[in-house]
Amino acid sequence: MPEFPDIELYRVRLAERIVGSNVESLTFFNPFVLRSYAVAPQEFTGLKVVGIERLGKRIVIAVENERFIVIHLMVAGRLQWQSPAPDAKRATGKIQLAAFRFSTGLLSLIESSTRKRASIHLVAGRAGLAEHERGGLNLMDSTPAEFAQRLRATNRTLKRALTDPRTFDGIGNAYSDEILFAARISPVRTTGSLKDEEVERLHRATVETLIHWTEKLQRTVPGFPKNADVTAFRPDFAVHNRFGHPCPNCGAPIQHIVYAENETNYCARCQNEGRLLADRSLSRLLKDDWPKTLEEMLGG
Known part of the structure; x- marks a missing residue:
């Protein structure tokens, strides 16, 4: 989208x-x-x-x-x-x-x-x-305090909070992955578990990520965008749709969680202290055989 x-x-x-x-x-x-x-x-x-x-x-x-x-x-x-x-x-x-x-x-x-x-x-x-407004906060005009108030209004995962149009304006599956990676925070952390410093870091990462990609697209697509120019699958993304590719920060393979028609991509080492997040479609089958850490998965 x-x-x-x-x-x-x-x-x-x-x-x-x-x-x-x-x-x-x-x-x-x-x-x-x-x-x-x-x-x-x-x-x-x-x-x-x-x-x-x-x-x-x-x-x-x-x-x-x-x-x-x-x-x-x-x-x-x-x-x-x-x-x-x-x-x-x-x-x-x-x-x-x-x-x-x-x-x-x-x-x-x-x-x-x-x-x-x-x-x-x-x-x-x-x-x-x-009547077509969903009520999400316009992040480009937001203050850290406004961001924190919206984020903590309900206790749920950061991935869901960032992509809820009633909470924040214009973020979907792709850029939420990029934002959370930039903030070095796990997508399944709950909003209520974040310290003030982490909320400020997430707000900064959100604004900087959106500005970076907005300016980059304006610069690299000078004409009217072709279909391929509007995509959630960009090779220079850090983590989104980069499952198995090396993390640009630490080199560990990018991981994913698959659910419904979407997937969440993240770096276990940079965002979750090396712990893998359970993939619903696989962990249900593998149960105790599902690796709990990046080291287990890599055989370390």
Whole structure:
């Protein structure tokens, strides 16, 4: 799922292309992608785009008269840009869900997954837009005290706390791994167990990690992002999706915990005093044979 740095990349590149342009048409090729509309699609025609905003993991196209197009990419949704816009108004294959034609080009929402989760809402007014807020703290504007208050509001694992959109804004599976590694804290530590110094360290790691990757993507993807540019699988990540690769800090193999459709990646040595975290899918089978430490696993 695209997270804060990816959404910011889309936001900036979209603003460069469509702010100041006029909406010519909104076309929906999938009946389920348009989840709600307070304003009919045709009522956007002729209105000028006045800004591109980010609302958590959602992209918001703001037009005149306080009308908003709210796009949630979910896991596999991606945006494509064509300029000049092609003449065809039919879907270019089953993966194209919607097409927004502007005076400067065509923006398409595509989703390659068979499970269509991406969504669009057509919203009227700031009050209507606020209904799509999940309530997560905007980390770029947060203080250590605000971060600590949100983090300690409920006692649960750090991995879950960081990825809950009602707690923090814009963090998902990939960047939570990178943040926790940067802070050198285990993903299964509970929020209530952290000392004040650890909370401050986690806040600093969170902000620095998001800034680093946001700036890096802006620098390395100068044009409109291709599908491969928006991904949770980056070879220069420290731990996320790096299972078995050496830790960039200590050289120990990166570990993972697999659950449902996700996995958590971490360094046992740097983040958990060398202790392995039980992988649910394997520890259930291996029971007493499951190694408890990195040394046991490596035969040390």
